[in-house]
Structures are given as structure tokens and as C-alpha cells.
Amino acid sequence: MTEAFVQVNQVRHALTETTRRTNLLQLLRNDLQLNGPKYGCGLGECGSCTVWVDGVAARACVIPAHGVAGRSITTLEGxxxxxxxxxxxxxxxxxxxxxxxxxxxxxxxxxxxxxxxxxxxxxxxxxxxxxxxxxxxxxxxxxxxxxxxxxxxxxxxxxxxx
CATH class of the missing domain: 1.10.150.120 ([2Fe-2S]-binding domain)
Known part of the structure; x- marks a missing residue:
């Protein structure tokens, strides 16, 4: 199996088996310690978790972390x-x-x-x-x-x- 990566704020990070079972917000906050995106509703409705995926605003709480493999994520910190x-x-x-x-x-x-x-x-x-x-x-x-x-x-x- 090929290892998957995601680029967050211009830094490449491996997606491990653990992060492959989480959403993007959990990956950003828990694994990468980025506190810009917030947990609000968990349903993608409030906007507090908004990040950019390949330059497009998206709700991180409803995106599986493995769904952004090979993509570029920008957070408030970036x-x-x-x-x-x-x-x-x-x-x-x-x-x-x-x-x-x-x-x-x-x-x-x-x-x-x-x-x-x-x-x-x-x-x-x-x-x-x-x-x-x-x-x-x-x-x-x-x-x-x-x-x-x-x-x-x-x-x-x-x-x-x-």
C-alpha cells in the first residue's frame, strides 16, 4: 500500500492509519496542533472549521482526512x-x-x-x-x-x- 500525504500550510504530512479514520478537522487540531479551525457544530453548518482545500473554502469537520490525500490545505495559520x-x-x-x-x-x-x-x-x-x-x-x-x-x-x- 502506498503511503498517502497531505500538504498543510505548505508542509507535507503523512496520513497514517489513525488519521485515515478521522475527519480533516481532527487531523488539523489533534495531530497537527493547528488551532485556527474550530469545532462548532460538527455538521458543516456553522463555518467555524473552514479551511481551504486547493484554494477553495471547505468545512473541515465533514471531510474525511483520507479524502484530502495529495491535496493542499490552508488553515488560518497558513x-x-x-x-x-x-x-x-x-x-x-x-x-x-x-x-x-x-x-x-x-x-x-x-x-x-x-x-x-x-x-x-x-x-x-x-x-x-x-x-x-x-x-x-x-x-x-x-x-x-x-x-x-x-x-x-x-x-x-x-x-x-x-
Whole structure:
């Protein structure tokens, strides 16, 4: 049997027999000690576990770990490496800080990952585009307005020449 691998935040990891029986979220949090993706509902409905699989936002709690063999996973911890300015937060992360768009922070992983995915596809979204993109992510603290402002701020900053 050929050994399976997954690339997480640009680092290659072997999928062992143990990890082949778990979901991607368990692999990331328990085996790789990455705490960006959160366990929320376990059903793929709340968005707190959102990661990118080959650049596409996906819910890690419902993806079998063996289902991502040979694929590239990006977590919240890996976003800064995708930005041109090494050592800095990704512009979406920085905009969330600047706009004070977090209260409890539990939804933050999903909101940031979905927002960054949106801006990768659509660098100049409208407020309606942002609302639509984030509509599947649950936030119980009521920071929706700040979150939307943060995404629009990130879009503005990312559109400016550096």
C-alpha cells in the first residue's frame, strides 16, 4: 500500500492509519496542533472549521482526512504565508484586527477564511457580495457589521498598490 500525504500550510504530512479514520478537522487540531479551525457544530453548518482545500473554502469537520490525500490545505495559520509581505498578517486578518471585528472570536476562523476566499475570487466585492459569502457562517456575538466592514477594508487595502 502506498503511503498517502497531505500538504498543510505548505508542509507535507503523512496520513497514517489513525488519521485515515478521522475527519480533516481532527487531523488539523489533534495531530497537527493547528488551532485556527474550530469545532462548532460538527455538521458543516456553522463555518467555524473552514479551511481551504486547493484554494477553495471547505468545512473541515465533514471531510474525511483520507479524502484530502495529495491535496493542499490552508488553515488560518497558513494565510500569512500567502501574502507577499512575509512576517505580516494576511490583509484580511489585519483588517479584522483594525476593524475590531471579533468579540468572542469563535466564528473568526470561518469568517476570515471565507472572506479571504471571496477576495481571491472577487477583489472588489459589494457589501451584498460580502453578506452573501458570509451568510453560511454563524456568529452569535453580533459583530456582523464590524465583520462586513473588515472585509470591505481588506478589499480596499488589497486593491491598493504596495
Amino acid at each position: 494565510l500569512p504565508a500567502l501574502h507577499a509581505q512575509a512576517g505580516q498578517l494576511h490583509p484580511v486578518q489585519q483588517a479584522f484586527v483594525d476593524a475590531q471585528a471579533a468579540q468572542c472570536g469563535y466564528c473568526l476562523n470561518g469568517m476570515v477564511m471565507m472572506a479571504a476566499a471571496l477576495l481571491a475570487r472577487n477583489p472588489n466585492p459589494s457589501e451584498a457580495d460580502v453578506r452573501r459569502e458570509l451568510s453560511g457562517n454563524l456568529c452569535r456575538c453580533g459583530t456582523h457589521l464590524e465583520i462586513i466592514q473588515a472585509v470591505l477594508l481588506a478589499a480596499e487595502r488589497m486593491g491598493q498598490p504596495t
